[in-house]
Amino acid sequence: MDRTGNTVYIKIDQNVLVHKSDVHFSDIGSVECTDKTLLAKIRAMKVYSFGRHGNVVMSVLKIIEQIHGIDPKITVVNEGETDFILEYRPKAVDxxxxxxxxxxxxxxxxxxxxxxxxxxxxxxxxxxxxxxxxxxxxxxxxxxxxxxxxxxxxxxxxxxxxxxxxxxxxxxxxxxxxxxxxxxxxxxxxxxxxxxxxxxxxxxxxxx
Incomplete structure (x- = not known):
């Protein structure tokens, strides 16, 4: 399917807390696009994997780079933070x-x-x-x-x-x-x- 001219809008908050070591885009931000197939791929896109609990600082440019890995013709518009904190904290058992x-x-x-x-x-x-x-x-x-x-x-x-x-x-x-x-x-x-x-x-x- 030709996605030439498709525009993707993404928004990520400054501090994002996740409870899974494998982090997908749907865990950290919101995305909007007219192409529903592309939308599903971006939401399921793996953005980071934690080896242990902690936090990292990510640039939205890294996310845009990963989206372009799906299709380099996509135009990505960032509506959120340029840099954000991604914190991994497993759900408490006790x-x-x-x-x-x-x-x-x-x-x-x-x-x-x-x-x-x-x-x-x-x-x-x-x-x-x-x-x-x-x-x-x-x-x-x-x-x-x-x-x-x-x-x-x-x-x-x-x-x-x-x-x-x-x-x-x-x-x-x-x-x-x-x-x-x-x-x-x-x-x-x-x-x-x-x-x-x-x-x-x-x-x-x-x-x-």
Whole structure:
């Protein structure tokens, strides 16, 4: 079949995670072409094979070279990244290990946060502040536990839920939280720095 003039559009994200050692194009990106036979061949095209778990930096030129190996007359248009990270991580078999890690992290975060809040309250003398405020408003001496402590504790918990935008697995709104936004920026900066470092050391997978 004559494919003269066929144009193939490809798009690959900056960081791609795969769980199989043999990586095909369908595992890492999306492709569009009017020729369905050619489309199937590109999706089934093997782009890389990992010997062990790890990551590599690949140039999209290498992918274009492999596509031209199918048919050199194809015009390839890249709509994604020029260099991308390909990470191979086998699927975890021992799920209990992952669960144990999550539990351990949750415990550390819980007690660390509790200690931080307690230390902050001790520094500002919040007990004295509540006592003075209660006396000024009611004219009576504050009991050990008053409505101020109860409202403050409930407000602190509610504020954290709203800030993190999560209750268990459920989100309160569809908006991204400030932490999620900062994490996305951090991940993008790390990926960009990693690609530049590997390219500088000439260890990326590129055309010869």
């Amino acid at each position: 799920d209990w290990v992952q669960t144990l890690k999550v539990i351990l992290i949750c415990v550390v975060i819980f007690f660390g946060t509790a200690f931080t809040i307690a230390a902050f309250h001790n520094d500002i003398g919040i007990t004295d502040v509540f006592g003075q405020l209660y006396t000024q408003v009611t004219g009576r001496e504050k009991p050990a536990v008053s409505v101020l402590e109860i409202c403050y504790s409930l407000g602190l918990a509610a504020g954290n839920l709203v800030f993190f935008n999560h209750v268990g697995r459920k989100k309160l709104t569809h908006d991204l939280t400030p932490i999620q936004v900062q994490m996305r920026k951090y991940e993008k900066d790390v990926d960009t720095a990693f690609v530049e470092e590997v390219s500088r050391e000439d260890q990326n997978i590129d055309v010869s």
